[in-house]
Amino acid sequence: MVLRSGFPLLFQQYKALLRKNLLISWRSKRASFIQLFASFFFIVLIFFIQEGIEARNKKSADFRSVRDPKPLVSPPIPPCERKYSVEKPCFDFVWSGNGSARISSIVSGIMANNPGRPIRPSKNGIYKWLVSTFFLWFILAIYFDNIIPNVSGVRKSVFYFLNPGYWTGKGGNKLKEGGICRCIGSAPPKEHLTPDDEDVLEEENLVKQQTKEGTVDPNIAVQIRGLVKTYPGTFSIGCCKCRRTKPYHAVKGLWVNFARDQLFCLLGPNGAGKTTAINCLTGITPFTGGDALIYGDSARSSVGMANIRKIIGFCPQFDILWNALSGQEHLHLFASIKGLPSASVKSDAEKLLAEVRLTEAAKVRAGSYSGGMKRRLSFAVALIGDPKLIILDEPTTGMDPITRRHVWDVIEGAKRGRAIVLTTHSMEEADILGDRIGIMAKGRLRCIGTSIRLKSRFGTGFIANVSFSGSTNEQRPPSRDAVATSHHEAVKEFFKCHLGVEPKEENREFLTFVIPHDREGLLTNFFAELQNKDREFGIADIQLGLTTLEEVFLNIAGQAELEAAMAEGRLVTLTLASGASVQIPVGARFVGIPGSESAEHPSGVMVEVFWQQDDSGALCISGHSPETPIPPNVEITPSRTDSFSQGRSRRQSRPVQGIVINPDQISTRHSRSNF
Numbered sequence: 214m215v216l217r218s219g220f221p222l223l224f225q226q227y228k229a230l231l232r233k234n235l236l237i238s239w240r241s242k243r244a245s246f247i248q249l250f251a252s253f254f255f256i257v258l259i260f261f262i263q264e265g266i267e268a269r270n271k272k273s274a275d276f277r278s279v280r281d282p283k284p285l286v287s288p289p290i291p292p293c294e295r296k297y298s299v300e301k302p303c304f305d306f307v308w309s310g311n312g313s314a315r316i317s318s319i320v321s322g323i324m325a326n327n328p329g330r331p332i333r334p335s336k337n338g339i340y341k342w343l344v345s346t347f348f349l350w351f352i353l354a355i356y357f358d359n360i361i362p363n364v365s366g367v368r369k370s371v372f373y374f375l376n377p378g379y380w381t382g383k384g385g386n387k388l389k390e391g392g393i394c395r396c397i398g399s400a401p402p403k404e405h406l407t408p409d410d411e412d413v414l415e416e417e418n419l420v421k422q423q424t425k426e427g428t429v430d431p432n433i434a435v436q437i438r439g440l441v442k443t444y445p446g447t448f449s450i451g452c453c454k455c456r457r458t459k460p461y462h463a464v465k466g467l468w469v470n471f472a473r474d475q476l477f478c479l480l481g482p483n484g485a486g487k488t489t490a491i492n493c494l495t496g497i498t499p500f501t502g503g504d505a506l507i508y509g510d511s512a513r514s515s516v517g518m519a520n521i522r523k524i525i526g527f528c529p530q531f532d533i534l535w536n537a538l539s540g541q542e543h544l545h546l547f548a549s550i551k552g553l554p555s556a557s558v559k560s561d562a563e564k565l566l567a568e569v570r571l572t573e574a575a576k577v578r579a580g581s582y583s584g585g586m587k588r589r590l591s592f593a594v595a596l597i598g599d600p601k602l603i604i605l606d607e608p609t610t611g612m613d614p615i616t617r618r619h620v621w622d623v624i625e626g627a628k629r630g631r632a633i634v635l636t637t638h639s640m641e642e643a644d645i646l647g648d649r650i651g652i653m654a655k656g657r658l659r660c661i662g663t664s665i666r667l668k669s670r671f672g673t674g675f676i677a678n679v680s681f682s683g684s685t686n687e688q689r690p691p692s693r694d695a696v697a698t699s700h701h702e703a704v705k706e707f708f709k710c711h712l713g714v715e716p717k718e719e720n721r722e723f724l725t726f727v728i729p730h731d732r733e734g735l736l737t738n739f740f741a742e743l744q745n746k747d748r749e750f751g752i753a754d755i756q757l758g759l760t761t762l763e764e765v766f767l768n769i770a771g772q773a774e775l776e777a778a779m780a781e782g783r784l785v786t787l788t789l790a791s792g793a794s795v796q797i798p799v800g801a802r803f804v805g806i807p808g809s810e811s812a813e814h815p816s817g818v819m820v821e822v823f824w825q826q827d828d829s830g831a832l833c834i835s836g837h838s839p840e841t842p843i844p845p846n847v848e849i850t851p852s853r854t855d856s857f858s859q860g861r862s863r864r865q866s867r868p869v870q871g872i873v874i875n876p877d878q879i880s881t882r883h884s885r886s887n888f
């Protein structure tokens with residue numbers, strides 16, 4: 214009876230526990246719960262085997278008594294010789310004498326507090342004892358599961374069960390980070406810096422004001438209120454002392470709103486803190502400071518987080534899939550965990566599998582899926598259950614271009630009625646999907662706005678592409694070649710005279726010019742005039758566009774690298790065309806060459822350094838411009854001029870420190886991306 218009513222209850226509890234914890238670390242908890250349940254089933258198995266054997270013995274005894282009736286005389290019970298003894302074995306395991314002896318001795322120990330009294334523990338008593346120990350271990354498992362930090366360091370307070378909010382579902386206690394021991398507690402948060410960018414500052418002030426007023430705009434799905442995450446660093450115990458490495462400030466105060474019906478795209482170089490911010494929102498990593506409201510629920514509260522988990526879909530950066538389950542089984546599993554009605558599970562799973570083009574592979578084990586197929590399945594898992602907030606951490610990594618575009622369509626269609634947060638390293642993806650884009654670097658939000666806003670503020674300007682008529686004709690005579698060349702020269706001269714720009718890229722078919730923002734006012738008349746001369750210049754087409762998001766990204770990332778390199782004093786060696794070497798901070802764009810002053814160039818010469826990101830995301834030098842005179846208006850700071858005095862002689866032997874020139878001081882004629 215106890216078993217029959219207790220088991221479904223236990224199962225419900227276990228399911229609820231899974232729902233709460235599955236998104237945290239299913240893998241780490243799985244083993245312990247499987248062990249616990251295995252022990253429970255073992256007890257139940259013993260019970261039924263014992264019952265079966267007894268029934269069989271009774272049946273054969275009845276049969277014998279019917280066949281050969283004779284009076285049953287009970288053997289005399291031996292007198293109790295010792296003070297504490299068991300009158301007879303509590304029960305016999307028919308299949309094992311040793312087992313019987315062991316259990317008897319355990320039971321005699323338990324009953325030893327009844328001195329002088331013969332003990333007769335019943336078989337049912339033993340089962341009750343076994344079942345009650347199961348429940349004891351089960352409760353302890355739940356308790357320790359809550360207070361011992363998981364792989365990401367999330368845990369609840371030691372006395373979390375004393376908080377009424379835990380039981381009532383209101384309020385709730387805050388999730389903690391770090392270990393139970395003081396040595397592995399959380400590190401102090403990094404002090405907040407005022408953002409340099411005006412849009413980021415405006416966003417921050419808006420969120421702060423709403424936080425102060427306690428109002429939440431109904432159009433806001435997620436409000437991040439000063440999120441700070443500091444990893445406490447690793448620690449080691451040596452000679453009875455805890456030694457800890459420096460804490461790492463991964464996110465240094467994030468204030469931002471994510472609107473409903475919109476996709477917010479979070480960009481940033483490797484290690485910018487995107488995944489950390491997302492992990493805080495999903496409860497995988499605890500906050501060090503600040504908070505986040507997701508549809509009104511606090512992500513720092515355990516109860517709030519329990520509510521949040523019901524309404525979010527998450528596609529993590531690395532696939533969390535089970536090799537033994539098929540795609541369809543994955544969706545069924547997650548649908549049932551999210552509590553979807555069983556009637557709709559099958560149809561929802563089929564629809565999603567079709568959307569991510571996995572219908573044919575629906576019944577194939579996920580272990581045999583390709584990387585792209587696994588990403589698509591993870592994406593489908595994020596969409597199951599119609600979540601109100603979808604968090605996608607690099608969802609299209611590893612997908613082929615056709616599937617990627619198809620997934621973009623699915624994401625675009627999924628925007629309605631929900632908020633989507635997307636991180637990606639594909640600028641094209643961000644440009645196409647992002648309603649608002651934020652670029653993070655070194656744990657801070659560096660810029661925020663629509664794609665056009667970012668391009669106009671952080672790009673180098675406009676890109677004009679001029680293509681020429683008849684340029685595709687491969688077999689044209691030399692006379693026509695000369696005409697084409699004269700057309701090219703005429704257009705180049707026209708751009709130089711009117712806008713002061715040289716072509717950035719040039720070939721037989723087209724010329725590409727980068728036009729700085731400050732010439733924007735001239736563009737209308739300029740292009741009207743150019744269009745009037747299209748026949749004269751042999752122009753087939755003129756295209757004008759803003760610079761790319763990639764350029765914006767590289768500029769922002771480079772600026773952040775530069776700040777960090779300057780703060781840390783990190784230097785790289787720039788080898789000039791002349792063979793001389795100067796040391797410059799990582800990310801520096803315009804660099805004055807020490808010791809290059811002459812009568813002709815009293816301020817010396819400088820180069821523009823071009824940077825690119827290597828495979829690990831770190832900035833490295835990709836080249837530099839020819840040496841040009843430092844404009845007379847450029848101020849050289851005294852500390853830097855020290856390097857000048859070191860002269861060329863020293864430059865020959867070992868690299869001297871280059872002079873970093875503020876790009877704002879350089880005329881926009883020079884201004885173009887240094888990446």
Ligand SMILES: Nc1ncnc2c1ncn2[C@@H]1O[C@H](COP(=O)(O)OP(=O)(O)OP(=O)(O)O)[C@@H](O)[C@H]1O
Nearest residue numbers: 444446461463481482483484485486487488489490
């Ligand atoms: N558990 C951890 N302990 C210590 N440092 C960590 C931990 N997790 C992340 N970090 C550090 O925090 C920084 C931010 O990491 P995060 O994964 O958030 O970057 P990201 O912007 O998502 O990068 P990527 O684009 O490569 O995914 C990194 O420098 C990383 O080394």
